[in-house]
Amino acid sequence: MTRTVPFRRRSLIRTAAGLAAAATLGAPAVLRAQTRTLRITTWGGKWGEMMKGQVLPAFEKEFKCTVQADQAFPFLPKLQASPKGDPIYDVLHTNSNEQWKAVDEGLVMAKITAREVPNIADIYPYAISDKIVGVSIFTSAIGLGFRTDKGLAKPTSWKALADSKLAGQRGGYIIPVNSLGQAHLMMLGKVYGKGLNDLDAAFKAMAELKPIKLVDFTGQMEKMLLAGEVSMGVIHDSGIYRYDGQNQPVDFAIPSEGVLALEQVLNVTPGSKVRDLAFAYIDYMLRPDVQKLLAEGVWYSPSNRKVKLDPKFDAKLFNTEAKVAQLIQPDWKWYNARKDDIDARVTRILRD
Amino acid sequence: MSAARNRTPFDAGRAVYLAVNALLVAFLLAPIAVILVFALNPTPYISFPPVGVTWRWFDKFFSGADFMNALWLSLWIAACVLVLSILIGGASALALARGNLPGRAWLTAFFMSPLMLPAILTGLALFQSYLLAGLGRPVWGLIIGHTLVAVPYVIRTTLAVLHNFDRRIEEAAAVLGAGPIRVFFEVTLPLIRPGVFAGGVFAFIVSFDQFPVSLFLVQPNGETLPVVLFNYMKFDLDGAIAAASTVSILMALSVVLILEKLIGLKAYVKL
Amino acid sequence: MSSAAIRLERVSKRFDGRVVAVDDVSLEIAAGEFFALLGPSGCGKTTTLRMIAGFERPDSGRIHVGGADITDVAVHRRDMGMVFQSYALFPHRTVTENVAFGLRMRELPKPEIARRVEAALAQVALTGLEARRPAQLSGGQQQRVALARALVIEPRVLLCDEPLGALDRKLRQQMQFELKELQRRLGVTLVFVTHDQEEALAMSDRIAVMDRGRIEQVGTPAEIYGRPRTRFVADFIGEINFLESEPGAAPRALRPERVRLAPPGEGRVAGAIETANFLGGSTLYRVRGDDGRLLLARETHAGDRAPRDPGQRVGLVWSDEDAVTLER
Numbered sequence: 003m004t005r006t007v008p009f010r011r012r013s014l015i016r017t018a019a020g021l022a023a024a025a026t027l028g029a030p031a032v033l034r035a036q037t038r039t040l041r042i043t044t045w046g047g048k049w050g051e052m053m054k055g056q057v058l059p060a061f062e063k064e065f066k067c068t069v070q071a072d073q074a075f076p077f078l079p080k081l082q083a084s085p086k087g088d089p090i091y092d093v094l095h096t097n098s099n100e101q102w103k104a105v106d107e108g109l110v111m112a113k114i115t116a117r118e119v120p121n122i123a124d125i126y127p128y129a130i131s132d133k134i135v136g137v138s139i140f141t142s143a144i145g146l147g148f149r150t151d152k153g154l155a156k157p158t159s160w161k162a163l164a165d166s167k168l169a170g171q172r173g174g175y176i177i178p179v180n181s182l183g184q185a186h187l188m189m190l191g192k193v194y195g196k197g198l199n200d201l202d203a204a205f206k207a208m209a210e211l212k213p214i215k216l217v218d219f220t221g222q223m224e225k226m227l228l229a230g231e232v233s234m235g236v237i238h239d240s241g242i243y244r245y246d247g248q249n250q251p252v253d254f255a256i257p258s259e260g261v262l263a264l265e266q267v268l269n270v271t272p273g274s275k276v277r278d279l280a281f282a283y284i285d286y287m288l289r290p291d292v293q294k295l296l297a298e299g300v301w302y303s304p305s306n307r308k309v310k311l312d313p314k315f316d317a318k319l320f321n322t323e324a325k326v327a328q329l330i331q332p333d334w335k336w337y338n339a340r341k342d343d344i345d346a347r348v349t350r351i352l353r354d
Numbered sequence: 355m356s357a358a359r360n361r362t363p364f365d366a367g368r369a370v371y372l373a374v375n376a377l378l379v380a381f382l383l384a385p386i387a388v389i390l391v392f393a394l395n396p397t398p399y400i401s402f403p404p405v406g407v408t409w410r411w412f413d414k415f416f417s418g419a420d421f422m423n424a425l426w427l428s429l430w431i432a433a434c435v436l437v438l439s440i441l442i443g444g445a446s447a448l449a450l451a452r453g454n455l456p457g458r459a460w461l462t463a464f465f466m467s468p469l470m471l472p473a474i475l476t477g478l479a480l481f482q483s484y485l486l487a488g489l490g491r492p493v494w495g496l497i498i499g500h501t502l503v504a505v506p507y508v509i510r511t512t513l514a515v516l517h518n519f520d521r522r523i524e525e526a527a528a529v530l531g532a533g534p535i536r537v538f539f540e541v542t543l544p545l546i547r548p549g550v551f552a553g554g555v556f557a558f559i560v561s562f563d564q565f566p567v568s569l570f571l572v573q574p575n576g577e578t579l580p581v582v583l584f585n586y587m588k589f590d591l592d593g594a595i596a597a598a599s600t601v602s603i604l605m606a607l608s609v610v611l612i613l614e615k616l617i618g619l620k621a622y623v624k625l
Numbered sequence: 626m627s628s629a630a631i632r633l634e635r636v637s638k639r640f641d642g643r644v645v646a647v648d649d650v651s652l653e654i655a656a657g658e659f660f661a662l663l664g665p666s667g668c669g670k671t672t673t674l675r676m677i678a679g680f681e682r683p684d685s686g687r688i689h690v691g692g693a694d695i696t697d698v699a700v701h702r703r704d705m706g707m708v709f710q711s712y713a714l715f716p717h718r719t720v721t722e723n724v725a726f727g728l729r730m731r732e733l734p735k736p737e738i739a740r741r742v743e744a745a746l747a748q749v750a751l752t753g754l755e756a757r758r759p760a761q762l763s764g765g766q767q768q769r770v771a772l773a774r775a776l777v778i779e780p781r782v783l784l785c786d787e788p789l790g791a792l793d794r795k796l797r798q799q800m801q802f803e804l805k806e807l808q809r810r811l812g813v814t815l816v817f818v819t820h821d822q823e824e825a826l827a828m829s830d831r832i833a834v835m836d837r838g839r840i841e842q843v844g845t846p847a848e849i850y851g852r853p854r855t856r857f858v859a860d861f862i863g864e865i866n867f868l869e870s871e872p873g874a875a876p877r878a879l880r881p882e883r884v885r886l887a888p889p890g891e892g893r894v895a896g897a898i899e900t901a902n903f904l905g906g907s908t909l910y911r912v913r914g915d916d917g918r919l920l921l922a923r924e925t926h927a928g929d930r931a932p933r934d935p936g937q938r939v940g941l942v943w944s945d946e947d948a949v950t951l952e953r
Contacts (some may be wrong), residue, residue: 005611035489041574045589046585046586046588046589047586047589048589048590049586049589050589070573070574070575071574072573072574073582073585074569074572074574074577074581074582074585075569075584075585075588076569077614079478079570080481080570083478083482083485084481084485085483085485085486086484086591088485088486088488140402157434219587219588221588221589221590221591222591224591225398225399225400225591226399228397229397229399229400229401297560346614416917520711520713522709522711522713523713523714523715523716525678525680525707525709525713526707526709526713526714526715526774527702527715527726528679528680528700528701528727529678529679529701529702529703529705529706529707529784530701530727530730530774530778531702531727531730531774531778532701532705532726532730533699533701536730537701540726541715544717545716545717566749
């Protein structure tokens with residue numbers, strides 16, 4: 003769910019789009035039905051089941067509308083390819099870094115405030131900080147997942163992953179396509195160098211992690227940990243906690259240097275014809291009862307301060323000022339601007 | 355003398371030949387075997403050796419409404435694509451081979467071009483066209499997309515048959531009293547049918563397995579099986595994927611076998 | 626079976642951008658005649674046949690069959706039978722279905738079709754092979770199916786394009802007899818195209834020899850062989866000696882069997898045998914005259930005369946009336 007969409011040949015896409023556009027310019031706009039339709043993107047899996055089963059039907063009933071939820075990736079290229087004046091989505095749900103790409107192209111709004119979405123008044127500052135485009139409704143924490151049956155001490159630092167005992171037993175991501183990998187790279191800059199933006203230190207530390215098993219999305223990392231193919235790997239807390247109660251010998255550790263925030267961000271497209279409904283949807287998703295339901299369903303930390311979680315979740319999720327202080331938010335605008343160079347270097351480092 | 359003749363000497367050439375063949379078969383079947391092991395293994399990840407046998411992933415697949423809807427949609431679309439590709443591809447091939455069209459080589463290249471173009475671009479271009487035309491993402495739009503990439507297969511296989519077609523056979527029918535339309539239905543069509551249907555089988559499989567074109571064109575709650583599997587994999591990478599793959603393989607295989615039984619893909623003309 | 630006369634009236638055909646395939650051809654073929662179009666490949670014989678069948682339309686000229694102008698009649702309305710060199714059987718149909726095809730197109734009642742197919746197959750000795758497909762038949766059997774398929778519709782005209790060309794020599798000879806016999810029995814007008822002069826001579830009532838789109842000569846086999854009108858015909862049919870003649874005078878030619886081998890000193894030419902081609906019933910000698918020219922002589926092996934050896938000196942004897950005067 004955190005994989006960066008593999009399209010960055012936008013010029014090519016635009017050319018194709020231009021050709022198609024030339025043929026159909028001036029086509030009539032769709033006539034809107036009586037009931038308004040809100041078009042959103044949303045995740046699949048357990049989250050998707052809960053959305054489709056409970057959250058969205060309740061929203062539709064309350065706001066007398068129809069919600070069309072697209073669960074099929076890739077969201078951003080589809081939005082890019084659709085007309086700006088009549089975008090294919092009203093609300094875009096992605097991880098944080100994709101929102102940064104979207105705002106660069108004018109595909110989503112730059113800022114959302116409590117004026118449009120009243121519940122923003124109740125959320126933690128990180129969820130609406132300058133590192134976020136739109137509103138973060140939930141976050142996961144990227145830390146270290148590890149096997150509890152391999153005689154490993156619970157890691158307390160990101161440096162634990164570099165332990166020589168873990169050679170070939172540690173797991174990371176194919177950085178160009180995975181934002182957890184990208185966040186981890188920045189974290190290496192902070193842990194081994196001068197800060198999140200210290201790429202030289204990060205590359206050096208990355209080279210030290212070899213041999214390392216690389217995957218392209220988090221589901222694979224979960225399975226590698228469960229299967230014992232890696233003993234420790236970079237992963238988000240919800241990817242480990244979701245196996246809670248299944249007797250799996252895996253656990254999640256919060257390194258002392260902090261965890262990286264993996265935010266679930268909602269934003270509205272400027273061309274949306276149902277903008278009020280779009281804001282209402284974001285507001286709805288920030289309601290304490292909705293937040294509690296989803297947070298406990300998929301182990302996401304809720305953004306709303308007023309959510310009271312059951313003890314099991316309360317113990318682990320980031321839902322107090324003190325715990326939220328451990329979240330580090332990467333500067334995706336900075337990262338995306340350098341992505342091509344970083345991809346090239348990191349590919350070279352990890353290849354041989 | 356005869357005893358010596360009966361003793362088969364060790365034939366190194368034949369042994370190597372058999373070994374290479376066995377390796378090739380293993381190479382081709384290994385992925386299917388891995389999928390099957392994964393599908394029947396109780397753990398939610400691939401583990402070897404398997405720790406047991408379970409039907410729970412198949413159960414999960416067959417009881418999942420999303421999976422089932424997607425499976426039927428994919429089959430339905432593939433069936434439409436099969437019919438459309440046969441009609442369009444067969445007619446195009448006939449026109450290309452027989453039509454005395456100017457610039458025939460160019461036209462052939464043009465009709466084959468969806469094969470050269472990355473399918474993802476075909477999907478994207480159609481997606482944009484539909485949106486700009488205000489059509490949204492209708493199912494028939496997806497069928498058109500699949501048909502676009504499937505038609506060249508039918509054209510290719512039909513052209514191959516037409517290329518070796520002895521036109522004297524049609525002349526023989528004409529001289530025996532068959533008008534042009536009867537010649538077509540009595541002789542031409544039956545003779546090119548194996549080529550057309552061989553292409554049709556490709557078209558079916560191309561559509562049933564189609565991912566890149568579908569990626570953009572599926573509508574919310576109307577995703578085809580490959581798209582559903584792709585998205586499912588990102589959240590729940592478990593044996594249900596393998597079970598779905600197994601079912602897909604069996605589906606595609608049985609469609610091919612049924613078509614083979616019904617139509618007889620084994621050509622009675624030289625292809 | 627009825628038969629019809631065919632008349633070609635100044636028929637020409639040119640294929641786009643290429644030379645004239647058929648150039649101003651006029652022909653009269655009598656009803657019930659066995660008529661051969663003979664010539665080397667590219668001479669226009671097949672195009673002529675295909676125009677009679679209706680596969681090609683003449684650029685100019687008219688074609689009449691049975692007194693009616695059929696130039697503009699479509700192929701499938703011409704009521705002709707045709708046998709192709711490749712047989713062109715329907716590979717997806719059985720022998721019976723192949724033979725029944727023309728009758729089915731004529732929408733005859735089923736029992737009649739069955740009866741006529743059975744008779745046609747019996748006629749070409751194919752009874753028992755009804756259910757086979759063409760691929761399961763030998764070349765000769767396929768040939769017979771093609772023949773039965775063409776004849777079962779009782780055509781007024783049967784057109785054959787090198788019908789025996791794909792058969793081996795022995796079978797071909799047998800089929801020559803059979804085809805000839807069948808044609809005589811049915812009385813159908815038969816036009817067949819061949820490049821094999823022996824075949825044409827053996828089977829035809831009359832032959833038209835064609836070259837470069839034009840008809841060189843029409844006549845009975847004996848006329849064509851014995852009195853070739855042109856150098857081309859003389860050369861194309863059998864072996865021949867071209868004799869020297871006065872400048873400006875018509876060329877003269879002499880068949881080898883008209884040349885007698887005599888002891889040295891006799892005859893018009895003295896020379897030595899260069900090669901001897903033993904042909905079974907006769908031997909064809911190539912004799913190099915002392916003046917340098919080459920002459921062919923054929924000698925039959927009547928009695929127990931043995932072939933002569935190369936190198937033997939001979940005299941060559943012929944009389945003037947054995948030589949033919951050619952038009953050009």
